[in-house]
Amino acid sequence: MSLDHPTALIADDEPLLREELTRLLAEAWPALEIVAQARNGREAVEMFEALQPDICFLDVHMPGVSGVEAARQIGRRAHLVFVTAFDQYALKAFEHGVLDYLVKPVEPARLADTVSRLQERLGAALPAQATEALLQQLAQHLQQRGTRPSDGPLRWIRASVGPSLRLIPVDEIDFLRSDEKYTLIAWRGDGGQPAEALIRTPLKELLVQLDASQFAQVHRSVVVNLKAVSHVTRGLNETADIHLKGRREVLPVSRSYLHLFKQM
Incomplete structure (x- = not known):
């Protein structure tokens, strides 16, 4: 891991959303290199194993392997940022501070806060038990609710x-x-x-x-x-x-x- 030249992976099943997050990150963190863009959780894990990026931006809800499931496979080997649309349960879980999140549509001010925290965390190990327990909890929640981001109306x-x-x-x-x-x-x-x-x-x-x-x-x-x-x-x-x-x-x-x- 290089603190001067950090690398990242973005996983989202929507190409335009991947491109938009890439653009926003280029403005908020010019030193960050996006080394891979994955279309689903399975690709995210495969690309991570091949490239070992420092940070993974994972959409929570993707077809097949979800972002949370991919994160469980990646584990403590990268700093994780979840991107979510509606799930209030997930937002409350992320407030523990072990993991970070962004809400769609991603706002530059919120992204700047996330970038600042990531820059502080680079080089520091994540607490294993807290991270794994939270990911397991989120995965169980997604299984109970299915693959839809929300049971409520379109936002x-x-x-x-x-x-x-x-x-x-x-x-x-x-x-x-x-x-x-x-x-x-x-x-x-x-x-x-x-x-x-x-x-x-x-x-x-x-x-x-x-x-x-x-x-x-x-x-x-x-x-x-x-x-x-x-x-x-x-x-x-x-x-x-x-x-x-x-x-x-x-x-x-x-x-x-x-x-x-x-x-x-």
Whole structure:
């Protein structure tokens, strides 16, 4: 291990997320060399055995061998950082301080804190019993809950905007609209300004993952965030139009969904 030239491995089943974390690490820790990128836990273990990096960034939930299972095989031979989306149980477990974690979408300030701790820990041995016990506890928890990151509603959506990957918080989405083979995501971007992106996931697949108390289908091709609704105007033939806060778009409400706004 070289304290001047540390090395790391990143494991995530999403290529764009691997690239985004690589970019953020290059900014936060220029001396760190990313020597491998794995698509799953099995690849992570194989690459670790071949390259012996100092640090492993492991997505908790990956198909096949999970990040936690991979970490158990790597053990004390590397400093471990888990990357997780929702799992509050895991976050509480990591608070013991033996292992570190990052929450998706990764924020530069949080990553800077993690980098600072890793720089302090390089060259120091991890407490074996505490680490192994925690990893076993996390692995058992994942087995009980299955491979899904969370049983709750969707909290963020990945979308490519130009050359960049955007991780859009669901709470910031105003509406979603089916657009041929794509789904248009309309949300509040930087500074609260209206922004849009297209993703390949069909609207019907997203709908079942959204919080039904917050998002409502108002047309066969439109789902709206009820918190973004300014007012509703009634039209002819038992239809209506939705006006949004701070946006010019007017969304149609078809007859089948008009009952949602009877009290508005």
